[in-house]
Amino acid sequence: LIATDILTITINAILVGGLYATMSYGLALIYGVMKIINLAHAGLMMLGAYVTFWLFRAFGLNPLLAPLVVVPLFFLGGMALQGSLVRRVMKAPPISSLLLLFGVWLILQNVAYLIWTGDTRSILTPYTYASVQVGGISISVIRSIVFLVAVLSLFLLQQFLTRTYVGKAIRAIAQDSEATKLVGVNVGRISMIAFGLGVALASLAGSLMSLLYAFNPDFGRTHLLKSFCIIVLGGLESFVGVAMGALLLALAEAWSVMVMKPALQDLISFVVLVVVLVVMPGGLAGLVRRQ
Amino acid sequence: MVLTLVVVLALSVSCAPKAAAPTPTPTPLPGPSEILLGTALPITGAEARPGLYFKTAYELAIKEVNEQGGIYVKEYDRKLPVRLILYDDKTDPTTSVSLYERLITEDKVHALLGGYSTTLVFAHTVVPEKYGIPYVNGGGASTTIYDRGFKWIFCTLASIKKLALTTMDWLIVQQDAGKLPKPLKIGLVWENTAHGKDYQAGVREKTEANPDRFEIVLDEPFELHATDFVPLLTKLKAAKADALLSDAHLEDYILMHRQYTEMGLYHQVVTYGARGPEKEAREALGDAVHYVLGCSWWSPKLPYHQVAEFVKKYEEAYKAEGLTATSWYPALGYETARTLFKAIENAGSLDPEKIRQALVNMNMTGSIVVGQRVYFMENGQIDNPYVMTQNMPDGSVIIMHPPDAVTGEAVVPIPPK
Numbered sequence: 001l002i003a004t005d006i007l008t009i010t011i012n013a014i015l016v017g018g019l020y021a022t023m024s025y026g027l028a029l030i031y032g033v034m035k036i037i038n039l040a041h042a043g044l045m046m047l048g049a050y051v052t053f054w055l056f057r058a059f060g061l062n063p064l065l066a067p068l069v070v071v072p073l074f075f076l077g078g079m080a081l082q083g084s085l086v087r088r089v090m091k092a093p094p095i096s097s098l099l100l101l102f103g104v105w106l107i108l109q110n111v112a113y114l115i116w117t118g119d120t121r122s123i124l125t126p127y128t129y130a131s132v133q134v135g136g137i138s139i140s141v142i143r144s145i146v147f148l149v150a151v152l153s154l155f156l157l158q159q160f161l162t163r164t165y166v167g168k169a170i171r172a173i174a175q176d177s178e179a180t181k182l183v184g185v186n187v188g189r190i191s192m193i194a195f196g197l198g199v200a201l202a203s204l205a206g207s208l209m210s211l212l213y214a215f216n217p218d219f220g221r222t223h224l225l226k227s228f229c230i231i232v233l234g235g236l237e238s239f240v241g242v243a244m245g246a247l248l249l250a251l252a253e254a255w256s257v258m259v260m261k262p263a264l265q266d267l268i269s270f271v272v273l274v275v276v277l278v279v280m281p282g283g284l285a286g287l288v289r290r291q
Numbered sequence: 292m293v294l295t296l297v298v299v300l301a302l303s304v305s306c307a308p309k310a311a312a313p314t315p316t317p318t319p320l321p322g323p324s325e326i327l328l329g330t331a332l333p334i335t336g337a338e339a340r341p342g343l344y345f346k347t348a349y350e351l352a353i354k355e356v357n358e359q360g361g362i363y364v365k366e367y368d369r370k371l372p373v374r375l376i377l378y379d380d381k382t383d384p385t386t387s388v389s390l391y392e393r394l395i396t397e398d399k400v401h402a403l404l405g406g407y408s409t410t411l412v413f414a415h416t417v418v419p420e421k422y423g424i425p426y427v428n429g430g431g432a433s434t435t436i437y438d439r440g441f442k443w444i445f446c447t448l449a450s451i452k453k454l455a456l457t458t459m460d461w462l463i464v465q466q467d468a469g470k471l472p473k474p475l476k477i478g479l480v481w482e483n484t485a486h487g488k489d490y491q492a493g494v495r496e497k498t499e500a501n502p503d504r505f506e507i508v509l510d511e512p513f514e515l516h517a518t519d520f521v522p523l524l525t526k527l528k529a530a531k532a533d534a535l536l537s538d539a540h541l542e543d544y545i546l547m548h549r550q551y552t553e554m555g556l557y558h559q560v561v562t563y564g565a566r567g568p569e570k571e572a573r574e575a576l577g578d579a580v581h582y583v584l585g586c587s588w589w590s591p592k593l594p595y596h597q598v599a600e601f602v603k604k605y606e607e608a609y610k611a612e613g614l615t616a617t618s619w620y621p622a623l624g625y626e627t628a629r630t631l632f633k634a635i636e637n638a639g640s641l642d643p644e645k646i647r648q649a650l651v652n653m654n655m656t657g658s659i660v661v662g663q664r665v666y667f668m669e670n671g672q673i674d675n676p677y678v679m680t681q682n683m684p685d686g687s688v689i690i691m692h693p694p695d696a697v698t699g700e701a702v703v704p705i706p707p708k
Contacts, residue, residue, distance in 0.1 A: 005525045012521040019518075110335065118340030120541050122575035129579065131553050138554045213518075214545040214575050218337035218382075222516045250519075257522035263483035263512035 001258060004136045011139060013254035018147030020246035022208060024227040024234070025153060026201030028242045031231065032174040033194040034090060039101040041202050041227065042220030043108035048074060048206025049215045050112055053121050063123050064145065067207045071200045078199025082192045090191070112217035122214040146208045153204065154243050161239075170194045222266075229269040233276050248272075322367040323401075326635060328353075329376045329394030330404040331415065336382025341407045341620045345430060347609050348624025349375060349404055352632070354608075362632050365639030373632070380406060384414035391418040400424070401641045402631055405446070407620075409433040409486050416444045425646040427631045429623030432588070433485040437670040443643075445650045445671045447627045447660060451486050451538070451564075454586050455493025457677040458536065458562060459505070461692055466504060470703045471533070471559060474506040478532030478558070480523060480547075482539055483512040490538035490564055508532050515540065520547045524554055538564035545575045552579040559704030560584060568680050568688040570617060578684070582705040585680040585688075589619035589661060592688060593678060593696050601625060601659050622659055630655060630665050661693060 001009075023045060030038045038044075051073070052066040061069070081104070089096040130141035161167035169190045172180040181187045206220070213219070226249065234245030249272060253265045330349065333342035353373050356362060361372040376398050380387035387406055394400050395418065403419050405428020406412055412431025419426035420441045432448035465471045479494050481487035491510065498505040509530035513523055524547070527535065535558040539547060544566040551561075566572065567585025591602050602616040605625070616622060630653065635641065637649040655665040662675035679692035681701050689699030 001526065001529050005529050008525050009522045012519070016519050016521075113335065113339055118338075118343070120340075120545070120571040120575075122545060122571070124575055124577050128549065128577070129552050131555070140550075140553050212546070212549075214542045214571070216337070216340075216542075222518060226518070254519070254522045257526065261483075261512055262480075262517075262523045262526075263514050265517070266514050 006258070008137045009254045009258065010251070011137060012143070013250045014247065015140065015143040015147045016254070017243075017247035017250035018150035019143070019205075019208070019212070020226060020230055020250050021243045022146065022150040022153060023202070023205035023223050024230040024242050024246055025157065025239060026198040026205065027224075027227045028231045028234065028239060029157075029170075029201065030195055030198035033170055033198075034086070034191055036086070036090070036094065036097040036101070037228075038198060038202075039098055039224075040104040040108065042224035043105035044074065044078075044199055044202035045206035045209065045223060046112060046215065046217060046219040047108055048203030049210035049213075049219060050116055050121070050206075051203070052207040052210045053116075053123055053215075056123055063125060063207070063211050066210075067149075067204050070203050070207045074203035075196040075200035077196075079192045079196035081199065082195035086195060087188065087192070109217045116217070118216055120214045120216050123210050125211070128211070142211050146212070149204070149208060150243070150246075153201070154239055157239050166190060166193055225266075226269055229273045232273055322364075323371065323641065326362060326364075326371045326373045326402075326641065327376065327398065327400045328373060328402055328404055328631070329378075329391075329398055329400035331378045331380040331387050331390035331394070331406050333382040333407055333411065334379035336380075338382045338408050338411075341430070341618075342379075342382070344614065344618065344620035345407050345624040346377060347612070347614060348605070348621040349377075349628045351605060351608050351621075352625050352628035356632055362635050364635065364641060366641070375404070376400060380411060380415075382408070382411070384411050387411045387415040388418060391415045395419070395422045395424050402426070402635065402643070402646055404428070404628055404631060405430050407431070409436065409484070412436055413485065416441065419443050423643055423647075425631070425634065425643055425650060427627050427634070427650065429627035430620075432672075433489050434670075434672070435485040435489070437672045441671065443647055445630075445653075445667050447623055447630060447665060447673050448588050449673055449675055449677060451489035452493040452496075453674065454564060454677055455490045455536075455538075456497055457679065457692065458564075458584070458586050459494060459497035459501075461679055462534070462560065463501070463504060465560075465701075465703050473504055474502070475504065475560075476506050476508045476531065476533045478509040478527045478530050478535050479507055480509070480511050480513060480527065480535070480537045480539075481564075482515050482543060484515055487512060487538045494536055513543070515543065517543055517546065520550045521554070523547075524550055524556060528554070528556055532558060534558050534560040534562075536560075536562055536564075539566060541566055541569060541571060545572060548572075548576055548579060548583070552576075557705075557707050561705060562586065568682055573682070573686070580682050581684045582702055583682050584691075584701075585682070586677050587619055587680065588677065589622045589659070590678045590680060590688070590690060590696075591616050591622075592680075592690055592698055593659075593661065594690075594698060595659065595663055595696070597657060597663075598622075598659050626659055626665065629658075633665075661696065 027041050048070055051070050052063050055061040055066050056063050089100050131138045161171055169185045230245040230249055234241035252268050256268050332345050353375055357372045360370040363370045378390040380390055403426040407430035409431045412428055413436050420443050426443055427445045429447040432451050434450045434452055466473050481491045498507050544563040562584040565587050567583045573580050605616045605621050633655050634646050634649040638645040653666055658665045660675055661678045668674050676693040680688045680690055690696050691701040
């Protein structure tokens with residue numbers, strides 16, 4: 001490999017990092033506030049992809065604009081899910097929420113099979129193959145857009161969490177739910193909003209992923225596993241940490257291909273997961289705080 | 292007393308209704324009232340779509356045979372209707388194993404039809420082997436399934452290794468026609484599964500046998516359902532191969548070829564193994580799919596009259612469900628069931644060993660499979676030819692191999708864009 005090839009791999013890895021971050025924010029938010037692992041995250045990403053596909057096919061809606069419809073829709077759906085089901089198991093042992101959300105994932109999958117069948121779907125647009133050549137390096141336009149959305153999402157999330165009452169309440173609950181309740185915050189309502197936001201972020205990721213990948217109702221499994229690794233690496237509750245973790249994982253995976261078989265790419269994720277859990281349980285964010 | 296008895300008997304005979312003269316009707320030989328077959332298919336889960344095709348194909352074959360009264364079984368001297376017990380394995384190997392166990396031990400089936408996907412078939416075929424029940428499938432092609440010395444497992448799909456060998460033989464023909472260089476530098480990328488390893492073994496075997504013709508400049512496995520192929524494709528670019536030989540499932544084929552096109556890569560020959568002409572691939576890839584070669588077990592374009600008849604009746608039967616016979620799944624499912632029926636008929640018995648022996652000696656002609664004949668090698672797998680196709684820019688798919696099915700001339704090398 002020559003320098004241009006290494007640069008191509010690196011730039012592409014940074015763009016992939018953007019995608020990884022987008023698909024992990026929702027998982028981190030829900031864990032941060034409610035301390036539950038949203039196993040339905042993969043199903044929600046899958047559904048986000050299908051709704052985008054449906055809007056594109058049925059109404060000709062540009063898939064890049066689809067998140068404007070998909071995200072609010074899933075935000076409301078997420079709040080309803082939290083209010084009707086998740087709320088009931090929040091005080092129960094973690095296995096209850098895991099099983100509940102795993103069940104939700106299976107239901108979402110089967111609903112998708114009923115509506116869209118098991119056929120592999122995809123979205124092809126005039127800009128699917130668009131790329132920009134910079135000094136002999138090919139940069140994908142769609143992946144660049146996904147990266148920009150990831151950066152924008154991080155910025156907006158940070159603004160929301162630090163500048164608004166609801167955002168501050170979400171952070172307070174993440175730190176100490178009981179104390180937050182004592183100062184008069186409606187923890188139930190804020191948790192519902194946080195869950196809705198987490199689901200909306202999952203749908204945003206799914207919507208963007210529909211531009212890159214072919215998908216079927218089983219879509220999202222591989223991405224969910226990577227998201228777990230990323231939020232552990234990032235520090236479970238920090239969005240900047242998640243973004244850093246996503247970038248680091250994407251770079252590690254891409255660079256590993258230069259010296260290892262590409263089939264071992266997934267091994268990187270799980271080695272990272274184990275090492276981080278053992279060596280620095282607070283993830284990158286914890287490491288930064290300790291410094 | 293004796294006289295009274297004689298009178299009563301005489302009266303009873305004379306008063307009895309006139310019965311028809313007794314004819315020598317043979318008493319039916321004792322035996323089952325039906326032939327019980329079993330299968331476990333992925334009706335839900337990741338492989339639900341192929342599972343549905345196999346289910347409908349099995350049902351069509353059974354409906355047809357039952358409309359003719361069933362399968363003639365010589366041992367009982369009559370036709371017996373066929374009934375299928377079907378379970379959903381949820382695309383899960385563990386579930387699949389337990390369901391085949393149940394079919395044999397609880398449902399007491401006479402023979403088994405196979406499931407779908409190499410992983411599941413590999414897992415559950417240990418069950419019929421353990422109990423000695425004949426099993427025929429058209430859904431798991433990897434040689435890893437058949438090279439275990441099993442006696443009861445049969446398959447109507449030729450091996451993945453043969454897929455690679457067929458592709459390589461076709462490349463040799465193109466070289467001899469002066470269309471491709473010698474040696475041809477091959478970039479070989481394959482999914483890290485039994486399927487992919489078989490493909491790699493075939494390409495390697497042919498390359499080692501023909502060092503003057505082929506040179507492998509890249510040989511890399513990749514993870515199934517990968518999220519990004521740019522690093523691998525960058526290595527491919529750096530390897531300066533003449534031909535890209537890849538073995539991938541549909542989702543990976545779509546992602547890899549999208550990124551391949553995005554990066555502006557070019558090779559004189561591009562193939563993704565068994566993938567290529569799928570409708571889903573055309574929808575996902577658009578013009579980028581042009582000239583991609585495919586090597587598959589079956590094509591609805593095969594110019595055999597029985598293929599056209601099968602396509603017509605399958606699509607008519609499942610019109611309401613919107614199912615078409617464009618992929619190989621329904622064809623191989625249908626022919627797998629017919630092969631088992633033929634074996635039972637040839638065996639003339641429902642004895643498992645006799646059915647197994649009939650499968651070993653199988654020679655079913657007029658079949659819809661490529662080569663029109665179903666037969667099995669010693670390891671239980673068919674060894675019929677593959678059909679090689681190429682996607683043309685006008686949206687059509689031409690068949691380039693085998694010689695008795697050619698429908699057009701291949702465009703080699705692929706014109707650069």
